[in-house]
Amino acid sequence: MVGGSVPVFDEIVLSTALMNQVVSFDDVSGTLVCQAGCVLEELSRLVEERDFIMPLDLGAKGSCHIGGNVATNAGGLRFLRYGSLHGNVLGLEVVLADGTVLNCLTSLRKDNTGYDLKQLFIGSEGTLGVITAVSILCPPKPKAVSVAFLGCPSFAEVLRTFRTCKGSLGEILSAFEFMDATCMQLVGRHLHLACPVQESPFYVLIETSGSHAGHDAEKLGSFLEHALASGLVTDGTLATDQRRIKMLWALRERITEALGLDGYVYKYDLSLPVERLYDLVTALRARLGARAKHVVGYGHLGDGNLHLNVTAEAFSPSLLAALEPHVYEWTAGQQGSVSAEHGVGFKKRDVLGYSKPPAALQLMGQLKALLDPKGILNPYKTLPSRA
């Protein structure tokens, strides 16, 4: 999406795929130590056998490496509940530009011995050092997981549903995702997935994960009863078995795939104040008119993260010009982020200024110069090209 790992000019590609050994797993604390090339899904399987889960989950889990996840500060589907990798990564081993091995691979939950150096490398996309091993805290595996898929009459009701469910579900809420009617039409048309509820302008997927199935069902039941009775949602379905849970999640997770089958896709990954999250989608539909095939909004509403996508028959410079810098300016006007979870890479490096002030960009440049004076680590990425 942003081309953070794609070579563009004269780069040398470095793969950590063979560094795929698990070093240790502690059953009491849930701390996993492994090499950077371990595939996320394989790590998930390993820790789940021991009644833990990885603190992150994302669509690309079958192929992505944990080292890459950390280097890009991957967000994903469990962020709402378990938070960011800046909190979950306990330690890193990093090879610096001069070949020094920086061993900060501690497994301690608390360590205030000086600067927390590992933080520098989380989300720096390999531009400050190469992550070679990771120590990460895994939460206990929930004993019960449920998914509710709901239809909402408007975005205002999506927001009210979110507030209500935060109150009712409390500590068991583990995901709050939304998608608009166009997303549902596209997964229907291109992937033949059926909408499991009555057609609605918006859909919400709520996941709960807890330690007591009976208690969780009671909380979810009373929330749904209230949501239906008060008109926040017009229709809903509930899944507690894994097969149906997967089926409901597929509606949300496969939107990207459906968009890819719809035409050329212009993609934006924005953080916005949750109340204004959908305004940009509506405004863009009006702005682009017939030039766009579809303008859709979906994403991790619980984290204030909108995935805004525009499809067209083919790439067109005039459509791009109608989108950019407009989308970035609009986002900056809301003090939003022009890259919520997908990073900067090659494509977004010159729009950083919409979300970061000059002093921050200058400090980024100074850190790059300090840690990689010859510019050999993932060149042409993350930092503004004019810096």
Added chain:
Amino acid sequence: MVGGSVPVFDEIVLSTALMNQVVSFDDVSGTLVCQAGCVLEELSRLVEERDFIMPLDLGAKGSCHIGGNVATNAGGLRFLRYGSLHGNVLGLEVVLADGTVLNCLTSLRKDNTGYDLKQLFIGSEGTLGVITAVSILCPPKPKAVSVAFLGCPSFAEVLRTFRTCKGSLGEILSAFEFMDATCMQLVGRHLHLACPVQESPFYVLIETSGSHAGHDAEKLGSFLEHALASGLVTDGTLATDQRRIKMLWALRERITEALGLDGYVYKYDLSLPVERLYDLVTALRARLGARAKHVVGYGHLGDGNLHLNVTAEAFSPSLLAALEPHVYEWTAGQQGSVSAEHGVGFKKRDVLGYSKPPAALQLMGQLKALLDPKGILNPYKTLPSRA
């Protein structure tokens, strides 16, 4: 404890006490933005009125500033549940050594626009910049809080109690603290606090915080039943009203005060593998013999954080020589941290090498030189004096 904020030679003291304004609080997301001089307890009160809580709580809450909490990466009593400030702080405004105002005061949960610069300043004790404002994520206020205070026959049972309760209490467990019998004797002798359960070699304080009082009570009840039946604990008491909860917490929170009344105190704040957490206390008792008045161990067991304290009639160089570097060497032998949550300051700067390799200390020095070339920010602190 480490003298991070104490002037020692020719420093100028900079107070942020007058920068005590709350900038904004968002009722939907729970994001608080405030100036650095706000007192933690006042912020707690403010967000609790709106049904949120601060993600950190500590004994010094009545006087400590949020800016100082962030600068020292304060841990405290809610760490087990809500995690570190590296995860909870969303944004910072920092004044750099050259007077530049670095505005990273975003309120977004997700923002992957380049390096996460704020992380550099969390826990750097004011040596890289002066934090002037903080944006922090507040969790929803739990609807029900309970505290169980239990007596355990040995440290092995403390550990087994911890494992069992992680499984039974799951997402509602919010604190797991322990103290040994000597701690209880000292709070009894010096503060006249009565032990609420039968005398035991170890005591455990378990706190739950959840969104449904009935469900929480059922979880806690079935855990306690199992713990008593299987001999993990020999006696226990349960509190659900605020007055008794405070009384039970006081037994744990006032240990420091009781130690201060017992004589001169040698204090260590260590992170250790939880299985080995108490071994050092036992070994030190044998090593020090009659030279020490009391050797005690207590702390945040759930986070692997031991507070090891030794009291004596007065300071003695020979007792200090028996303690240091022995305590640090022992900790390093367990890959522990010589400063879990209290930082480095003036007193610990020359023991960093026990927990950080030379390459890490070198990078710390380089970052200090980059951000504070004239060494004007909290000089003589955090970095090794020989660097």
